[in-house]
Amino acid sequence: MDYHFKILRFDPLKDEKPYFQDFFSRPKEMDSTLEAIMEIRDKQDPSLSFRYSCREAVCGACAMVINGNITLACKTTVKSLNSHQIVVEPLPNLEIQKDLIVNMDPFYKTMESIDPFLQPNGPLPEKGFRIDEKQMDKIFQFVTCLWCGCCYAACPVVSRDERYIGPAALAKLYRFVKDPRDGRDSAFWTKINNPGGIWGCDTVFRCNEVCPKDVRPADGIIGLRKKLIVEKTKNLFKRKS
Amino acid sequence: MDCHDILIIGGGLAGLSAALKISSDLKVAVISKVHPLRSHSVAAQGGINAALGNNPDGKDDSWEKHTCDTIKGSDFLADQDAVEMMCKTAIPVLYELDGLGAPFSRFPDGSIAQRPFGGAGFPRTCYAADRTGMILLHTLFEQCIKKGIAFYNEWLVTNLIIHEGQCVGVVVYDIASGKTHSIKAKAVIFTTGGYGRVYLRSTNAFINLGSGIGMAYRAGIPLKDMEFVQFHPTSLFGKNILITEGARGEGGYLLNNKGRRFMEDYAPSSMELAPRDIIARAIQTEINKGNGIEDKYVHLDLRHLGRKKIEKRLPGIQEICIYFAGFDPVEKVIPIQPAQHYSMGGIDVDEFCASLVKGFFAAGECACVSVHGANRLGGNSLLDAVVFGKISGESASNFVEGGGGKIAGDNILFAEAKRWEQKINDLMRKDSGENVYDLLYQLKDIMSIKAGIFRIKADLTDALSQIALLREKFKKAFISGNCFRYCQEFVTISEFDSMLDIAEVIVFGALKREETRGSHYRLDFQKRDDTSWLKHTLVNWSEKGPKVSFKDVKIGKYKPVERKY
Numbered sequence: 001m002d003y004h005f006k007i008l009r010f011d012p013l014k015d016e017k018p019y020f021q022d023f024f025s026r027p028k029e030m031d032s033t034l035e036a037i038m039e040i041r042d043k044q045d046p047s048l049s050f051r052y053s054c055r056e057a058v059c060g061a062c063a064m065v066i067n068g069n070i071t072l073a074c075k076t077t078v079k080s081l082n083s084h085q086i087v088v089e090p091l092p093n094l095e096i097q098k099d100l101i102v103n104m105d106p107f108y109k110t111m112e113s114i115d116p117f118l119q120p121n122g123p124l125p126e127k128g129f130r131i132d133e134k135q136m137d138k139i140f141q142f143v144t145c146l147w148c149g150c151c152y153a154a155c156p157v158v159s160r161d162e163r164y165i166g167p168a169a170l171a172k173l174y175r176f177v178k179d180p181r182d183g184r185d186s187a188f189w190t191k192i193n194n195p196g197g198i199w200g201c202d203t204v205f206r207c208n209e210v211c212p213k214d215v216r217p218a219d220g221i222i223g224l225r226k227k228l229i230v231e232k233t234k235n236l237f238k239r240k241s
Numbered sequence: 242m243d244c245h246d247i248l249i250i251g252g253g254l255a256g257l258s259a260a261l262k263i264s265s266d267l268k269v270a271v272i273s274k275v276h277p278l279r280s281h282s283v284a285a286q287g288g289i290n291a292a293l294g295n296n297p298d299g300k301d302d303s304w305e306k307h308t309c310d311t312i313k314g315s316d317f318l319a320d321q322d323a324v325e326m327m328c329k330t331a332i333p334v335l336y337e338l339d340g341l342g343a344p345f346s347r348f349p350d351g352s353i354a355q356r357p358f359g360g361a362g363f364p365r366t367c368y369a370a371d372r373t374g375m376i377l378l379h380t381l382f383e384q385c386i387k388k389g390i391a392f393y394n395e396w397l398v399t400n401l402i403i404h405e406g407q408c409v410g411v412v413v414y415d416i417a418s419g420k421t422h423s424i425k426a427k428a429v430i431f432t433t434g435g436y437g438r439v440y441l442r443s444t445n446a447f448i449n450l451g452s453g454i455g456m457a458y459r460a461g462i463p464l465k466d467m468e469f470v471q472f473h474p475t476s477l478f479g480k481n482i483l484i485t486e487g488a489r490g491e492g493g494y495l496l497n498n499k500g501r502r503f504m505e506d507y508a509p510s511s512m513e514l515a516p517r518d519i520i521a522r523a524i525q526t527e528i529n530k531g532n533g534i535e536d537k538y539v540h541l542d543l544r545h546l547g548r549k550k551i552e553k554r555l556p557g558i559q560e561i562c563i564y565f566a567g568f569d570p571v572e573k574v575i576p577i578q579p580a581q582h583y584s585m586g587g588i589d590v591d592e593f594c595a596s597l598v599k600g601f602f603a604a605g606e607c608a609c610v611s612v613h614g615a616n617r618l619g620g621n622s623l624l625d626a627v628v629f630g631k632i633s634g635e636s637a638s639n640f641v642e643g644g645g646g647k648i649a650g651d652n653i654l655f656a657e658a659k660r661w662e663q664k665i666n667d668l669m670r671k672d673s674g675e676n677v678y679d680l681l682y683q684l685k686d687i688m689s690i691k692a693g694i695f696r697i698k699a700d701l702t703d704a705l706s707q708i709a710l711l712r713e714k715f716k717k718a719f720i721s722g723n724c725f726r727y728c729q730e731f732v733t734i735s736e737f738d739s740m741l742d743i744a745e746v747i748v749f750g751a752l753k754r755e756e757t758r759g760s761h762y763r764l765d766f767q768k769r770d771d772t773s774w775l776k777h778t779l780v781n782w783s784e785k786g787p788k789v790s791f792k793d794v795k796i797g798k799y800k801p802v803e804r805k806y
């Protein structure tokens with residue numbers, strides 16, 4: 001049986017507003033939504049625009065909304081949708097540039113704003129760091145973030161409060177704070193100790209739900225909150241004694 | 242017109258490694274057709290080689306042994322001085338990556354973990370679970386943010402501009418705006434990756450169309466050893482997503498339809514850890530003999546490794562099986578088949594990544610130094626991308642700082658962009674013709690059927706004429722939409738031009754090389770022939786078609802012997 005794809009189309013330079021275009025096609029048994037819309041593009045309408053690259057859920061290029069779920073199109077098999085109607089839309093919370101392509105720059109800026117690079121506090125040991133396996137395992141959850149923007153698109157706080165930098169950036173920061181090799185200056189706390197940072201999150205965990213790599217960004221946000229409180233208490237005691 | 246000191250084309254591991262090495266006084270930018278984190282490097286799974294000797298079984302490892310394994314793996318076609326240099330620098334490079342924050346997996350003593358890989362005498366492949374490419378690409382990208390490197394993302398480079406024998410800039414198609422323009426540079430580094438999608442079954446990203454290699458060829462730079470195409474033994478049947486060699490490194494078995502570990506018949510001492518060319522041929526032979534399943538694939542069995550090991554060491558593989566094939570490798574065997582994986586050949590450069598055109602450098606998978614010769618060992622190409630990426634950055638910096646760069650007049654660059662715009666306008670004027678995606682499928686078919694794992698003269702000759710026919714059809718290609726913004730069809734048309742060249746050069750080289758060496762297996766010449774063929778193939782573009790010449794292999798202390806595993 002044919003599948004009915006309803007794909008959002010929009011060219012802001014030509015169209016007044018977005019509209020859905022209908023396509024009918026018959027994807028193969030294990031085809032992903034990405035493969036299905038590629039086939040539609042190749043055979044029916046080459047002007048359809050969307051991003052993609054690795055097709056194996058490691059590059060994060062093909063984030064979009066499929067039947068209401070924010071996800072990577074390459075990771076979502078058509079079969080798993082249990083429906084013969086498939087509605088494909090671009091990520092919310094970001095401006096549409098054409099069809100399924102959104103402007104990711106605001107999201108990338110939030111990622112860059114937290115200084116997402118290791119800041120070691122001394123010279124590098126000549127024969128490499130010695131790091132406890134368990135400590136490395138702890139950050140691995142956060143290291144797998146692809147910068148795909150799914151969590152940013154899903155976050156209700158991002159959509160209503162422009163100050164909020166969003167789940168991915170905070171989880172990334174936590175990855176570095178927890179890295180035993182990192183010795184960043186504690187000044188970074190002032191940047192995120194506010195509603196635009198860790199206190200912005202209203203813990204509805206939409207980010208954890210949509211993350212295609214199970215990063216669970218909210219774990220990072222909560223981790224940062226806990227760590228901040230511990231630091232503060234430590235300072236309090238230091239001042240008293 | 243804007244002028245850069247150095248333009249790097251490609252934001253994969255090689256490109257970012259180059260960017261980080263360029264002196265801060267120079268004006269540099271990285272151009273990439275996708276955001277750098279979407280580059281194909283992100284998909285590398287298994288790991289990166291360096292003789293650190295951290296594994297208890299690898300205490301006696303050394304960079305010399307790494308060199309020896311690499312040369313033997315290359316079937317003696319690699320240039321030995323370059324291999325030596327790469328393997329020696331691998332050790333400090335790994336510590337440097339660790340220092341930049343790369344979250345490598347660890348051994349209980351806290352050192353970087355290392356696992357066995359095919360063709361290696363010791364466990365020397367450093368890894369971060371099975372996401373090594375991802376963590377390395379992200380780490381280097383983070384460092385580029387720190388250094389404030391300028392990125393022009395979603396710009397497709399369409400032409401290399403050479404003026405009076407010197408590289409002076411590139412033409413780009415800005416995918417977001419749909420506009421074409423030229424950019425000036427005193428030096429250009431190509432780090433544009435492989436061409437995997439010239440084949441039907443490939444482990445490569447969908448975007449790996451290889452246009453960088455084609456552009457260099459058209460600009461008059463020879464391509465080297467292009468007939469050597471690596472087929473990876475284990476790609477997920479149907480989807481051809483890679484199942485890392487690490488899966489066999491961790492102890493996985495290959496089984497035929499009788500449940501037998503057939504590698505016994507092909508490489509009795511290395512078994513599943515023989516080099517890729519040997520295993521890929523073994524699998525294909527089993528399938529051809531009727532020992533495959535449904536005559537299409539064999540099995541990779543991880544079940545005996547147990548849930549704990551699979552979840553810890555191969556979580557990505559588990560995820561791939563679950564999401565893309567609908568089963569858990571803890572419980573079921575994985576159906577696998579060989580697929581195109583890597584390009585040993587590429588743009589001809591020396592060990593400093595310099596080409597014969599002044600101001601033009603290349604590194605990573607698009608380049609051929611050569612360190613992989615006729616067959617690359619697993620874990621050596623991330624290393625190649627990082628080591629030679631860095632070297633290309635250094636070389637280009639020295640070139641520009643030494644005053645080697647020339648600035649061409651604006652008119653020359655405008656003219657190139659105009660020429661390109663003309664081509665686009667011609668395409669736009671047609672309202673019917675050939676659909677480029679159809680042509681692409683046809684090309685893939687030809688390459689897979691006629692120039693795959695096993696090759697023979699009749700097939701190769703046939704492939705050449707079929708490619709020539711496709712080239713004729715391509716003249717009738719047209720753009721069906723009327724919007725140039727985010728026009729993938731245009732990207733594909735632009736790259737397809739190069740793909741035809743690349744395919745032709747692969748087949749042409751394969752036809753010329755009348756021997757069997759590494760990944761290049763000729764059914765009509767089944768032996769390696771060092772007397773006639775211990776040499777690199779160089780192919781130059783000419784009006785009349787590809788022109789072949791040869792170059793000596795740099796042999797050092799490792800004398801060619803028969804390869805046994």
Ligand SMILES: Cc1cc2nc3c(=O)[nH]c(=O)nc-3n(C[C@H](O)[C@H](O)[C@H](O)COP(=O)(O)OP(=O)(O)OC[C@H]3O[C@@H](n4cnc5c(N)ncnc54)[C@H](O)[C@@H]3O)c2cc1C
Pocket residue numbers: 250251252253254255256272273274275276277280281282283284285286287288289290373374396397398399432433434435444445446451452453483485582583604605606607619620621622623624626
């Ligand atoms: C699935 C898979 C797993 C692998 N696993 C391993 C492994 O475990 N160990 C190992 O050593 N090797 C591995 N490899 C090989 C290795 O990943 C690649 O060889 C290496 O990453 C190539 O890096 P690169 O920087 O040269 O190219 P890429 O990472 O492919 O980057 C190419 C860049 O060039 C840009 N580009 C290309 N053309 C243009 C153009 N015309 N205009 C503008 N930009 C352009 C792209 O946007 C991209 O940014 C693996 C390969 C595959 C396919």
